Amino acid sequence: MPDSTIDFLKGTLDLMVLKxxxxxxxxxxxxxxxxxxxxxxxxxxEEGSLYPALHKLxxxxxxxxxxxxxxxxxRAKFYRLTTAGKKQLAASRDYWARFxxxxxxxxxxxxxxx
Numbered sequence: 001m002p003d004s005t006i007d008f009l010k011g012t013l014d015l016m017v018l019k020x021x022x023x024x025x026x027x028x029x030x031x032x033x034x035x036x037x038x039x040x041x042x043x044x045x046e047e048g049s050l051y052p053a054l055h056k057l058x059x060x061x062x063x064x065x066x067x068x069x070x071x072x073x074x075r076a077k078f079y080r081l082t083t084a085g086k087k088q089l090a091a092s093r094d095y096w097a098r099f100x101x102x103x104x105x106x107x108x109x110x111x112x113x114x
Contacts, residue, residue, distance in 0.1 A: 011092070
């Protein structure tokens with residue numbers, strides 16, 4: 001039986017982080033939990049993947065971070081989307097929608113009779 005975990009394809013974690021932050025600023029744990037909940041825990045976001053992605057998005061100017069207090073009264077970095085991040089989210093979403101549609105066409109199309 002295949003492993004039930006699914007690895008992220010290149011760029012998908014960035015896209016999901018940007019989408020998560022399009023709703024509201026969030027700290028790293030909140031971002032990871034949101035993605036896990038949205039995918040019914042099919043996608044597990046590990047710290048070793050999430051924080052490098054957040055740093056990369058911040059370096060690219062797509063998100064900004066500021067310190068705040070969590071709902072559990074802990075100090076944490078909260079990330080929010082920038083204007084450039086919103087533009088990148090729209091472009092990436094369109095790309096991934098086309099890509100996923102093309103993959104599904106391949107998976108759902110039967111070969112012509114030979």
